[in-house]
Amino acid sequence: MIVIIGSINMDLVLRVPRMPMPGETLAGGKFMTIPGGKGANQAVACARLARPDTAVAMVACLGDDAFGAQMRASIVANGIDDRHITDIANEATGIASILVDERAQNSIVLAAGANGRLAIEHLEQARELIGAASIVLLQLEVPIPVVIHAIEMAHAMGKTVVLNPAPAQSLPASVLSKVDYLILNEIEAAMLAGQQSDDIAMLAGELRRHGARNVVVTLGEKGVHGDFERVGARHLPAQQVKAVDTTAAGDTFIGGFIAALExxxxxxxAIAYGQAAAAISVTREGAQTSIPRRDEVGMAN
Structure with missing residues (x-):
């Protein structure tokens, strides 16, 4: 079983010719509401890209609003166990306001809503579920004390702990030392390593010295760098495709990587499988709407 502890958002996506300047009003194009949130995106990616017999579950919070009902329906429709997704009374479901320009680059602003109400109490209520998992995956769109407690709980249970430290913020070495796989982009790698550098191999090595056992740095169209305790370090180039929208490409990669590990x-x-899935996702619009299924990837695990 793969258990994802993290965020659920409704994405409010607007196509724009370019990113607006401060104070500028810009005429946009197509508008969409699409299920998203890093936690939910990664859960959907795991569910779609893993073997059919792999169970996927989430621990998360939703608001008691229309977006919450839509998000729960979407999660269940993807075969994800929602028993530990809690509805929070008088709270809005998290949203992400996303602008996507003609170069397929995006700019995102989050409103945490119910994601900010995920509590250690919810983790304790899900202790049996977490105990049944082989892999536990987390991000940083929910309160940091909850993330730290979850990492410590899963590590103490002997689970494989995977952390995507996004949005980027610093974490203590005592937390990183309990992370089996740290998956992050180059900006997040520089922040956590405490060094501004274009030398990705050096940054990955520094993060391992900070305590992470295995480090995966995603570089968009430049590929992925992996530095692993067991099989060493290597750079894998990206597949070349015409990108339409890069939203959730990183989440798709993570889901594919974890599905292959499992x-x-x-x-x-696992990196190659995640890259193949992400390459498909960037040719489609939206977050969860872009995530391919296992039989589409062509190198099914």
Whole structure:
């Protein structure tokens, strides 16, 4: 079982010719409401890209509003166990306001809503679920004390702990030392390593010295760098595709990587599988609407 502890958002997506300047009013194009949130995106990616017999569950919070009902329906429709997704009374479901320009680059502003109400109490209520997992995946769109408690709980249970430290913020070495796989982009790598550098191999090595056992740095169209305790370090180039929208490409990669790990593939095979899935996702619009299924990837785990 893969358990994801994290955020659920409704994405409010607007296509724009370019990003607006401060104070500027800009005429936009197509507008969409699409299920999103890093936690939910990664859960959907795991569910779609893992073997059919792999169970996927979430621990999260929703508001008691229309977006919350829509998000729960979407999660259930993807075969994800929602028993530990809690509705918070008188709270809004989290949203992300996303601008996507003609180059397929995005700019995102979050309103946490119910995501900010996820509490240690919810983790304790889900202790049996977490105990049944083989892999526990977390991000930083929910309160940091909850993330730290979840990492410590899962580590103490002997689970494989995967952390995507996004949005980027510093974390103590005592937390990183309990993370089995740290998956992050180059900006997040520089922040956590405490060094501004274009030397990705150096940053990954520094993060391992800070305590993370295995580090994966995603570089968009430049590929992925992996630095692993067991199989060493290597850079894998990205597949070249015409991007339409990069929203959730990183989440899709993470879901594919974890699905492959759960199936017993080695880390570099897992990177390749995640890259293949992400390459498909950027050719489609939206977050969860862009995530492919296992049979579409062509190198199913």
């Amino acid at each position: 199936a017993g593939r080695d880390e570099f095979d």
